[in-house]
Amino acid sequence: MAQRSADEERPEAAIAQPENPHKLTKTQRRAFISAFGGWSLDGYNASLFGLVLSPALTDLLPRSGYPASAENIAFFGELGVAVFLFGWGCSFLWGPLADRYGRVPILMASILTYALFTFLAGFSQDVWQLNLFRLLAAIGIGGEWSLAGTFVAESMPERKRAFFGGLLHSGTYWGFLLGAVVNIFVGLVVGWRWMFFLGVLPALFVLYIRTQVHGDTQRWRASVERDGRRRDYWSFLRGILRPPYRRRTLNNAVLVTVALMGFWASSQYLPTAVKALAVGSGDDPKHAAFLGTVAVGLLSLMTALSCLVTPLLCNRFGRRRALAGLFTVMVIGIAGGYAWAYPERSVPLFFLFVVVMGVGGANFAVFTIWLPEQYPTDIRASGFAFCTTMSRFLAAGGTFLIGYGIxxxxxxxxxxxxxxxxxxxxxxxxLSPETRGQVLPD
Known part of the structure; x- marks a missing residue:
């Protein structure tokens, strides 16, 4: 099948759009709710490991033959992050499956995967069991971004596609915020294991998708009809790694890797960093743990709100300039928080830079809008998945080095x-293509 460059001009999509391009049909509303709900609950489950990192390791390290020292908690915490990233990297498998079998069934499969293994993590008896369940849960969690992003991009009206892409990506941070709230009333009260037990709830959301979403996107069905047969699984990988898509695929993977480094600094280590900072400043350990959870909630709220503004930035300044601007904000937040406020032992100043990091964290929403625009329908989910998962392998090595440094x-x-x-x-x-003003390629 001949591939076409996403930079070439294409006619408007052949999908039937509603008469009012600013109003969603019932089918489109249900499609968005399904993707948004799955992605939000994905964010909740992903946030759990950072929220309960310190209490879980304090409990499990002695059972594993290691003292629960600050150094061991830091080292095994970073090891857990690396394991999580490796599992997320393995979630590339969902992309070709979605291109081969459809967006909806694979979306449901990924939700069931991360819900089941997050639940089982609550039964962990040592750090090795926790990391095993974390690895398996990450395979499901990692697939949700590319699956939900592809599903929404192909389902929404062309004029509103960027807006719903930004709104979709805010869902993961609403999930992070939900995790912080639940941790205050559950994790800090009855223990860290219950946070994982509640992680099974997304499995119930699959029932909504199963009953409310009928069939798949018209774009995907049209692509399958044009192809005329079921393609080999690995043909999708070959499609995104040959011209004209090879350079942009590798370039996108590196860009996502860079964004990930900032994400883990601003998010996954935030509760532990705030707790250590507060205790070092003379605060009570229990209150310090509370401040760590509040920091995650504040970060998540700021990022979620910023995701709603990101489509405006993308449409006004273009995808590349919007991403560069949000990367700049992230640099200011990370450098100010960890190179200035933390050494100064100033909790209020550190929280100020948490707000800055939260705004910069909306850079991921740019990828949700931008990546589907760079690939045609037959390899869209594979391209999206590759760029957002292979980067995890690179980030896993980098974060392990960070753990050693900590x-x-x-x-x-x-x-x-x-x-x-x-x-x-x-x-x-x-070196990246600018896709502002272009229709979603067929």
Whole structure:
């Protein structure tokens, strides 16, 4: 099947759109609710590991033969992050499956996967069992971004596609916020295991998708009809790694990797960093844990709100410039928080930079809008999945080095250094295609 460059001009999509392009049909509303709900609950489950990192390791390390020292918690915490990222990298498998069998059934399968293994993590008896369940849950969690993003891009009216892409991506941060709220009333009260037990709830959301969403996107069905047969699984990988898509695929993967380094610094280590900062400033450990959860909630709220503004930035300034601007904000937040406020032992100043990091974290919403625009329908989910999952393998190695640095020199310096890779991103953005004003390719 001949591939076409996403930069070529194409006629408007052949999908039947509603008469009013600013109003969704019932089918489109249900499609968006399904994707948004799955992605939001994905964010809740993903946030759990960061929220309960300290209490879970404090409980499990002695059972595993290690003292629950600050150094061991930092080291095994980073090991867990690396394991999670490796599992997320393995979730590339969902992309070709969605291109081969459809967006909806694979979306449901990924939700069931992360719900089941998050639930089982609550039964962990040592750090190795916790990391095993974390690995398996990450395979499901990692697939949700590309599956939901592809599903929404292909379902929404062309004029509103960017808006719903940004709204969709805000869902994961509403999920993070939900996790922080639940941790205050559940995790900090009855224990960390119950946070994982509640992670099974997304499985119930599959019932909504199963009963309310009938069939798949018209774009995907039309692509299958044009192809005329079921393609080999690995043909989708070959499609995104050959011209004219090879360079943009590899470039996008590196850009997402850079964004991930900032994400783990601003999000996954945030509760632990705030707790250590507060305790070092003379605060009570219980109140310090509460402040860590509040920091995650504040970060999530700011990012969710910023995701709603991101489509406006993308349409006004273009995808590349919007991403560069949000990367700049993230650099300021990370450097200010970990290179200035943390060494100064100032909790209020650190919280100020948490707000900045929260705004910059909306850079991921740009990818949700931008990546589907760079690939045709027959390889869209595969391209999206590759760029957002292969980057996890690179980030896993980088975060393991961060963990080693934390165990030797403390939290602040290694996390502050995660701002440096963003300098590479500014160079790579010059090589990326600008898709503002283009219709979604068929």
């Amino acid at each position: 165990s030797t020199v403390g939290i602040a310096a290694p996390l502050a250094l995660t701002a440096i890779p963003f300098l590479l991103a500014f160079l790579l953005l010059r």
